[in-house]
Amino acid sequence: MAFFSIIIPLYNKEHFIENTIKSILDQTFGDFEIIVINDGSTDKSEEKVLQFKDDRIQYFSKKNEGVSATRNLGITKANANFIAFLDADDYWYPEFLETMHYYCTYFVKQKVFTAAIEIETSKNIFPAQYSIPKTGDFEFVNYFKASIKESVLLTSSTIFNKKVFAKAGVFDTQIKSGQDTDLWIRIGLLFPILFVWKVLVRYTHDENSLSKNAALMDSKLNFAKFSEQEKTNADLKYFLDLNRFSLAIKSKILNNQILFDSYYQAIDLQKIGFKKRFLLQLPPFALKILIAFKLKLAQLGLGSSVFK
Numbered sequence: 001m002a003f004f005s006i007i008i009p010l011y012n013k014e015h016f017i018e019n020t021i022k023s024i025l026d027q028t029f030g031d032f033e034i035i036v037i038n039d040g041s042t043d044k045s046e047e048k049v050l051q052f053k054d055d056r057i058q059y060f061s062k063k064n065e066g067v068s069a070t071r072n073l074g075i076t077k078a079n080a081n082f083i084a085f086l087d088a089d090d091y092w093y094p095e096f097l098e099t100m101h102y103y104c105t106y107f108v109k110q111k112v113f114t115a116a117i118e119i120e121t122s123k124n125i126f127p128a129q130y131s132i133p134k135t136g137d138f139e140f141v142n143y144f145k146a147s148i149k150e151s152v153l154l155t156s157s158t159i160f161n162k163k164v165f166a167k168a169g170v171f172d173t174q175i176k177s178g179q180d181t182d183l184w185i186r187i188g189l190l191f192p193i194l195f196v197w198k199v200l201v202r203y204t205h206d207e208n209s210l211s212k213n214a215a216l217m218d219s220k221l222n223f224a225k226f227s228e229q230e231k232t233n234a235d236l237k238y239f240l241d242l243n244r245f246s247l248a249i250k251s252k253i254l255n256n257q258i259l260f261d262s263y264y265q266a267i268d269l270q271k272i273g274f275k276k277r278f279l280l281q282l283p284p285f286a287l288k289i290l291i292a293f294k295l296k297l298a299q300l301g302l303g304s305s306v307f308k
Helices: 017-025 045-050 067-077 096-106 163-168 179-188 214-219 224-232 234-253 257-266 274-281 284-300
Strands: 004-010 032-039 057-062 082-085 112-120 125-127 138-141 158-161 193-204
Touching: 004 017, 004 067, 004 096, 017 032, 017 045, 032 045, 032 067, 045 057, 057 067, 067 082, 082 096, 096 112, 096 158, 096 193, 158 163, 163 179, 179 234, 224 234, 234 257, 234 274, 234 284
Parallel strands: 004 032, 004 082, 032 057, 112 193
Antiparallel strands: 082 158, 112 125, 112 158, 138 193
């Protein structure tokens, strides 16, 4: 049995999937299986995958059901005790699996392991900024405290013991945008995270995510399922309010007053600070200008987001 099961959900990534698979095959640690699940691609993604002749690659094709259902199917097909996801346009550096294997075998009671990422935009590549004090090569962190700036959990940078999904559940297929965050919250409530400072993953930033997700706002995570936990967990409450703030801003830009009100009314305004309270009062046109400016900075790797 392989040590790692690597799940790649694939949908119309013909220009990326070759490099993604190569980044796995080039790993310095080779005890793994690759499970590629084609979620109804209409481009040449299948052709790109089938050109690889490696016994460790398993290929499956199904009708389009979305990334959550695709990842969940991958979990059911995984044979290893440790599961990794790699999105079809992301990339691992050669030492990723070797590094993760070291920590998985050294800290045998630990269930969730993750590494720092760098972000690729159309203009630049830069390391992500984390809200974690650095004390060594790695840290044991609380997910909510550690994810104030950049989430320490990313599908392409995290290793999960299979028991995590038995206890925390899998991806919620009813949520069309924000399903990753939903699962990370459930995991963060149950497990500490081992975070490795070495940058081992390159994440491709989608600069059109706001416009692409406009039609999905009504099916976005609304955090209601965590209403009881946040009453007694201050770290969770602050983390959720930062996400509510971001979604309130997006709702206002999209002129969705009902959604804006639902997110706005749930925020503890005194805790999020003056700058964010000010931004929530701005009209949509002013927010659009600020968003455009923020994206320009993000493309250059400058500044931190005021919308999280």
